[in-house]
Amino acid sequence: MENKFVQAPFEVDQHITAHSNYFAGKMGSKFYVALRDSKEILGVRCKTCSKVLWPPRETCGRCFSLLTEDDLVKIGPGGSVVSFTRVHYSEPIHPDVDAPLVYAVIQLDGADSGMTHLIGGVDPEQIEIGMRVTPVFIENRNGNILDIVYFKPE
Amino acid sequence: MKRNVAIIGGGQTYHAARRHDVDQGEMVNEAVRAALKDARMTMDDIDAVFLGNMEFFEGTHLTDCWLAGSAGAYGKPGMKITTGGTVGATIIGAGMHHVAAGLFDKVLCIGFEKQEEGDTGAILSGVAHPLYGRSMAGAAVGYFAMMGTSYMAAWGAKEEHAAMVAVKARQNARKNQYAHLKLDITIEDALNSRMLAYPVRMLDMCPASNGACVVILGDEKTARDRCKKPVWIRAMDTAHNEQFEIDWRNVTLTKPIFSTACAARMYKRLGVDDPKKYFDVFEIYEPATWAEMVWYEDLGLCSRGEGFKLMEEGATAIDGPIPVNPSGGVLSTNCIGASAMLRVWEAALQIRGDAGGHQVPKEVNRALATAYGGTNWTVMTALSSSTED
Ligand SMILES: [Zn+2]
Numbered sequence: 001m002e003n004k005f006v007q008a009p010f011e012v013d014q015h016i017t018a019h020s021n022y023f024a025g026k027m028g029s030k031f032y033v034a035l036r037d038s039k040e041i042l043g044v045r046c047k048t049c050s051k052v053l054w055p056p057r058e059t060c061g062r063c064f065s066l067l068t069e070d071d072l073v074k075i076g077p078g079g080s081v082v083s084f085t086r087v088h089y090s091e092p093i094h095p096d097v098d099a100p101l102v103y104a105v106i107q108l109d110g111a112d113s114g115m116t117h118l119i120g121g122v123d124p125e126q127i128e129i130g131m132r133v134t135p136v137f138i139e140n141r142n143g144n145i146l147d148i149v150y151f152k153p154e
Numbered sequence: 155m156k157r158n159v160a161i162i163g164g165g166q167t168y169h170a171a172r173r174h175d176v177d178q179g180e181m182v183n184e185a186v187r188a189a190l191k192d193a194r195m196t197m198d199d200i201d202a203v204f205l206g207n208m209e210f211f212e213g214t215h216l217t218d219c220w221l222a223g224s225a226g227a228y229g230k231p232g233m234k235i236t237t238g239g240t241v242g243a244t245i246i247g248a249g250m251h252h253v254a255a256g257l258f259d260k261v262l263c264i265g266f267e268k269q270e271e272g273d274t275g276a277i278l279s280g281v282a283h284p285l286y287g288r289s290m291a292g293a294a295v296g297y298f299a300m301m302g303t304s305y306m307a308a309w310g311a312k313e314e315h316a317a318m319v320a321v322k323a324r325q326n327a328r329k330n331q332y333a334h335l336k337l338d339i340t341i342e343d344a345l346n347s348r349m350l351a352y353p354v355r356m357l358d359m360c361p362a363s364n365g366a367c368v369v370i371l372g373d374e375k376t377a378r379d380r381c382k383k384p385v386w387i388r389a390m391d392t393a394h395n396e397q398f399e400i401d402w403r404n405v406t407l408t409k410p411i412f413s414t415a416c417a418a419r420m421y422k423r424l425g426v427d428d429p430k431k432y433f434d435v436f437e438i439y440e441p442a443t444w445a446e447m448v449w450y451e452d453l454g455l456c457s458r459g460e461g462f463k464l465m466e467e468g469a470t471a472i473d474g475p476i477p478v479n480p481s482g483g484v485l486s487t488n489c490i491g492a493s494a495m496l497r498v499w500e501a502a503l504q505i506r507g508d509a510g511g512h513q514v515p516k517e518v519n520r521a522l523a524t525a526y527g528g529t530n531w532t533v534m535t536a537l538s539s540s541t542e543d
Contacts, residue, residue: 014284018273020213025177058180061223064197066187 027056030072032143039137043075043111051112076108078154079115081131086124095146100124106133106151120150158541159253160377160384162260162370163193164499169334169365169487172270178212179224182266182366185492186226189262189368193381200370201258203227205266206235206245207491212271225264238281239439239527240392241265242367242495243535247390249371259373265495266366269488274362281528283397295359297528298442299351301405305444306353308406311462313353317344318465319443320357320485326472327482329511334363334487358443365489367496374541385502388520388536388543391420395530405448406458413452413524416532421454424536424543430455433536434518435504436470436478437497439526440485446478449524473515480504480512494525498535505539 024032027044034040044056048065052075058067084104087094094101095118102124105114119127121136133151141147165188167173173181182205190196203225205218214220218227218234237244242265249261275293282288305311321341327333337343339357347356377384393416410418417429426432436453440446447461455476456464464470470478479485481500484493501521503509519540525533 012285014288016276016280018210018213018276020272022213022271023174023177023268025180026175027180028177057223059183059224059226061228064226064228 025058026069027058027067027072030069031056035147036141036143039077039141040074041076041108041135042072043108044071045073046071052110054108054111054113054115073110075110076135078132078134079106079108079111079151081105081119081127081129081133082107082114083129084119084127102127104133104151117145117148118150119152121152126153157254157256158374158377159250159387160372160374160381161387161498161502161537162372162377162381162384163189163195164367164369164502165189165192166332166367166492166496166499167365168332169363169489171334171361171363173268173364178214178217178266178268178271179221181268181364182221182264183224185266185366185368186224186262186264189370193370195260195370195380197226199260200226200230200262201260202249202252203230203232203262203264204235204245204249205232205264206237206241207266208238208241208274208277209236210272210277211274211490212268213273226262231258237527237531237533239441239490240494240525240531240533241491241527242493243390243498243523243525243533244392244494246369246371246387246495246498246535247392247533249369250387250390253371253373256373259376261371263369263371263495264366265368265492267489267491267493268364269362269490270364287397294441294528295351295354298359298444299354301442301448302353302358302444304405305448305462309459309462311447313345314341315447315462315465316353316358316443317341319440319446320344322465322471323440323443323479323483323485324357326480326512327486329472330481330486331511332365332487333482334365335361335482336486354442354444360441360484360488361486363487363489365487365492367492367499369495369499369502383506383508383539385505386538386541388538389420389423390533390535391416391423392533393419393531397529408458412530413449413532416534417453420534420536429453429522430476433520433522434477434516435480435501435514435521436476436523437481437501437504437521438478438483438524439494439497439532440479440483441488441526443485445526446483446485450478453522453524472512477514480509480514482512494523494533497523497525498537501535501537505537
């Protein structure tokens with residue numbers, strides 16, 4: 001066998017830290033203030049499409065109608081599980097919950113689109129599509145989607 | 155070009171350091187609706203949407219996807235374009251090529267930036283070469299500081315000349331209702347502003363702005379049928395440099411670099427002998443005062459080393475013989491993803507006679523817009539009121 005000297009690959013460590021602030025805007029601000037101060041969940045109704053969308057947004061993507069704060073409507077708080085999965089590993093980007101955790105798409109009552117959130121307070125074996133759930137709020141809410149701890153069976 | 159392409163409408167948001175009232179989608183939507191109104195069109199009329207911004211500048215990726223609703227792009231063809239400082243012009247280039255090729259008749263082009271939201275300095279450091287440049291990153295200020303030092307040493311220009319550019323830009327911006335830095339400043343103010351990196355002072359640099367611009371392009375039939383004042387894109391070109399060709403610091407260099415190569419190709423195609431006579435107005439991408447004077451030379455508005463004299467004579471003032479950046483330019487408004495598109499849109503407004511308070515006081519039939527990105531590339535756009543030239 002040929003005895004060849006191999007140079008170890010040379011690498012230079014690169015690290016970029018980038019902090020950002022997202023301004024919630026017209027609709028997002030209304031949503032988070034209602035969630036934080038009143039434990040209310042807001043969607044927006046497009047009169048043209050007769051659809052209630054979550055999250056609330058200023059333009060209906062489908063028909064390009066301009067929606068305003070007057071079109072905001074309360075949805076939920078209860079809803080139905082559209083789909084779900086049980087996650088058996090942990091990642092830094094996951095919410096601060098130990099695996100296994102259950103992610104679900106929940107269609108809140110009165111809404112035509114789903115919200116992704118956690119399911120808790122129930123044996124995962126008992127969760128099924130179509131199951132009725134309701135949000136559990138934390139005590140000290142600061143305007144974050146995790147002001148809802150998880151959804152539990154009604 | 156296979157088919158003629160015209161700018162048949164456009165619009166912009168107002169530009170400011172803070173837009174806490176809107177999220178990214180709401181801000182983009184303001185410009186989209188303004189452009190549709192200008193073109194007297196609805197989103198249903200639009201065949202495709204092209205959108206772009208600086209990569210990750212506001213902490214978001216895949217902006218074409220998650221701004222689809224606000225952009226009006228739901229279910230429509232299109233793509234995201236990301237070419238740094240030039241992106242606004244590259245988006246128009248992509249739209250223009252699609253229309254010229256016959257693939258679409260009506261295309262909506264969006265450039266935006268919400269600079270206040272992200273760590274733009276950190277993200278920009280990713281532009282520098284990981285092995286040789288990143289640890290020495292000086293961002294945009296450093297780049298133009300080197301240029302200024304070289305420019306003064308080579309040609310005998312003084313800091314006062316940069317100050318004149320600073321004043322021209324902000325005084326023009328005061329005439330532009332959409333501009334960010336509408337500053338009533340004097341040469342003294344500019345010379346006394348805080349030193350950032352010699353010779354670049356605070357007022358020598360562009361601001362970090364939030365804002366969006368939208369331009370709607372149409373084929374010739376659409377333009378003639380439904381647009382009162384179509385502005386024709388007569389030529390577009392782009393050229394790049396590699397970042398270690400330090401040509402941009404050596405302002406005496408005579409070999410072709412990105413800017414001069416691009417201009418030469420475009421002038422040849424259009425048959426331009428004397429650009430300052432051929433074009434009636436210029437909207438150039440000048441993130442720093444020194445860059446404006448170097449652009450005069452790169453574009454052939456004067457000889458090498460004479461740019462600062464052009465400034466001194468007032469030739470490039472809004473009412474001068476060679477008006478440059480009557481809008482106030484990038485020095486007054488820099489929402490980067492929109493900035494190069496704003497140059498094209500402002501040039502189009504001058505040809506339409508619709509620039510309002512900053513309309514140049516002469517007949518405008520042809521205009522040249524440039525874009526500029528670190529590290530060293532450009533996109534140039536030649537506009538005309540006619541398809542005859
Ligand atoms: Zn709708």
